[in-house]
Each structure stands twice: as C-alpha cells, then as structure tokens.
Amino acid sequence: RKEVEQDPGPFNVPEGATVAFNCTYSNSASQSFFWYRQDCRKEPKLLMSVYSSGNEDGRFTAQLNRASQYISLLIRDSKLSDSATYLCVVLNAGNMLTFGGGTRLMVKP
Amino acid sequence: GAVVSQHPSWVICKSGTSVKIECRSLDFQATTMFWYRQFPKQSLMLMATSNEGSKATYEQGVEKDKFLINHASLTLSTLTVTSAHPEDSSFYICSASRSPNTEAFFGQGTRLTVV
Numbered sequence: 001r002k003e004v005e006q007d008p009g010p011f012n013v014p015e016g017a018t019v020a021f022n023c024t025y026s027n028s029a030s031q032s033f034f035w036y037r038q039d040c041r042k043e044p045k046l047l048m049s050v051y052s053s054g055n056e057d058g059r060f061t062a063q064l065n066r067a068s069q070y071i072s073l074l075i076r077d078s079k080l081s082d083s084a085t086y087l088c089v090v091l092n093a094g095n096m097l098t099f100g101g102g103t104r105l106m107v108k109p
Numbered sequence: 110g111a112v113v114s115q116h117p118s119w120v121i122c123k124s125g126t127s128v129k130i131e132c133r134s135l136d137f138q139a140t141t142m143f144w145y146r147q148f149p150k151q152s153l154m155l156m157a158t159s160n161e162g163s164k165a166t167y168e169q170g171v172e173k174d175k176f177l178i179n180h181a182s183l184t185l186s187t188l189t190v191t192s193a194h195p196e197d198s199s200f201y202i203c204s205a206s207r208s209p210n211t212e213a214f215f216g217q218g219t220r221l222t223v224v
Contacts, residue, residue, distance in 0.1 A: 032210055043115075043202055043215040044153070087152065094158075095141055095209050101152045 003027060006088050006100035014108055017078045021103045023071040023088030032091035033064055035073050037084045038102065044087055047073075078107045112136055113205050115216025122193055122223055129189045130219045132159075132203035138183035139205035143213070144176075147200040159186040159203075193223040 004025045013019050025033075033050040048055060050062040050071050061074040071088055088100035112135040122128050132142055140161045145153040157178055158166040165178035177189040190197055202218040 032212075034212055041200070041218075041220070043218045045215070046212050049212060089213075091210060095206060096158075097143065097155070097204070097213055099152045 002101070003098045004088055004090050004100040006086075006103045008101055008103060010104040010106050012106045012108060013078055015078060015080060017107075018074065018076045019078055019105060020075075021073045021086055021088075021105075023073075023100050025069050025071070025088075025090045025098075027090065027092055027098075028066075028069060030069075030090045030092050033071050034089040034091070035060075035062055035071075036087040036089055038087055039084050044089075047086070075105075078105075080107050080109065083107045113203065113214045113216045115203055115219055117219055118217055119220040120222070122221070124194055124223055125192055127189055127191045128193055128221060129187055130201055130203075130221075132186045132188070132205070132216050134184045134205045134214075137205075137207045139186075139207075140183060142180060142186040142203055142205045144178065144186075144188050145202045145204065147202065147218075153202065156188075159188075161186075190221065193221070195223045198222045 006023045035047040036044040037047045038044040048057050048062050050064045052064050054063045059076045063072045083106050085102040085104050087102045090098045114133045116131045142159040144156045147153045155168050156171045159178045159180040161180045167173045180186040203216045204213040206213045
C-alpha cells in the first residue's frame with residue numbers, strides 16, 4: 001500500500017462546477033498536511049495547508065480527518081485556470097515530505 | 110513567501126558527460142534541502158536529503174556515486190549527475206523549508222535531456 005494515495009483522475013468538469021479530491025495516508029504519526037498544485041512542466045506550488053479544524057481560502061476548502069487518516073480538497077465554482085495536477089503532501093518526522101501520485105483536474109468551458 | 114531558486118532550468122547534454130544543478134534558498138537558511146526526480150505523468154520521487162556540512166542521505170535505489178550532492182553552505186545545495194545517460198533524462202527539482210514541520214518551497218526545476 002502506498003503511503004499517500006490519491007485518485008489519479010482525470011476529473012473532467014465544466015466551468016462553475018464543484019469538485020472534490022480525496023487523499024488517504026497510512027502513517028498515523030504524520031505531522032502536517034498540504035495541498036500543492038503542479039502545472040505541466042512546472043514545480044509544485046503550495047495551495048494550502050490542511051488543519052484539523054478545516055480551512056478555507058476563497059473557493060478552496062481543505063479538511064483533515066486524523067481518525068480516518070483522510071484529507072480532502074473542495075474546489076467551488078471551478079475556473080479554467082484551475083486545470084492542473086493537485087498533490088496531496090504529508091510531512092513526517094525528520095521534515096520528510098511524502099507525495100501522493102496527484103489528481104489531475106481538467107476544467108472545460 | 111520563501112524563495113528557492115534552481116539553476117539551470119533546462120539542460121541538454123551528451124551521454125557520458127556530467128551536469129551540475131544548483132539549488133539556492135534566497136531569503137532563508139536551509140540546513141536541509143531535498144532533491145526529487147519526476148518522470149512524465151508520475152509524481153515526485155525523493156532521491157536524497159541534502160544536509161549542510163555533512164553527507165547526503167540517499168533513498169533506496171538511488172546511486173550515491175552517480176548523483177553527487179554537496180551542501181556546502183546554508184543557502185546552497187548542488188546535485189551533480191555524473192556520466193549521464195539517456196535514462197537519466199528527467200525533471201529534477203529541489204525543495205527547502207524555512208523551519209522544520211512547515212511547508213516546503215520548491216525550486217523551478219531542471220529539465221535534463223541526455224542525448
């Protein structure tokens with residue numbers, strides 16, 4: 001079993017749709033959680049950190065469920081510019097990042 | 110936010126030559142930096158952890174004699190791909206964090222093509 005698992009997609013959605021991505025992690029001692037966005041042939045860029053209380057940044061909402069070892073990202077009112085690969089990233093002891101395989105989102109006009 | 114700069118952005122080299130990639134933290138000191146490799150349509154795979162002033166820690170399956178890492182200062186780590194071969198062609202990317210257990214910032218990545 002992979003340490004961080006994501007549905008690779010692609011998720012094809014129309015503009016304006018709401019889409020949700022899920023991620024599970026296997027290490028119960030994982031300390032911090034992030035969603036990164038990666039555009040084709042570019043480096044990953046931090047989208048948002050994920051907290052147990054849930055956090056929202058504009059159209060993006062992230063949730064963490066430690067009991068179920070589950071992280072989610074919700075995107076509302078999808079824009080064409082949201083098309084990218086979304087990486088679930090878990091930070092473990094020793095400052096080690098573990099990446100999920102990424103979920104590819106394609107927003108169509 | 111913190112800035113991590115990586116150079117060069119892309120490089121084409123002949124098989125058998127060596128290529129050096131630099132990763133710099135521009136506005137913070139990084140005692141630890143990480144080097145990743147990403148093949149097309151795959152996720153980032155950690156190659157090694159670069160530790161300032163000491164030897165790098167390599168992931169299983171990564172040849173330390175082929176991928177030489179030097180972290181000579183708190184703001185610079187270098188990755189040298191020695192005797193490069195076409196199968197080494199990939200996207201190499203570094204990351205660093207301002208402090209432990211905080212988000213990582215990535216360099217722009219280096220696209221290496223070995224011909």
